[in-house]
Amino acid sequence: MGWARQEYEALGIPFHLRGKLTDQHLQQIRTAWEDDADHSSGGIPIWVGGMSDAALRRAVRYGEAWHPA
Incomplete structure (x- = not known):
């Protein structure tokens, strides 16, 4: 996701929505990966990654692995 506000500003994306x-x-x-017709190669x-509570929740919800950095 990133932490550098300047990167988001350069792309015109609100930092608080990252x-x-x-x-x-x-x-x-x-x-997309659940639909074989849409993405036939599988997941x-x-x-x-990340050390915040939100990063840990995201890892559990969407990831197969977590990295602390």
Whole structure:
């Protein structure tokens, strides 16, 4: 997700929405992988990183692995 506010400003994306947007994107990826007609190669392991409570929740909800950094 990132922590550098400047990166989000450069792209015109509100920094405070980064968690919500990441969750939405991960859910869309998971949904696409559930439909063999849409994505026939199957799922790809998602590693979620971060030390915040939100990162840990995201790892449990969307990931196959967690990385602390």
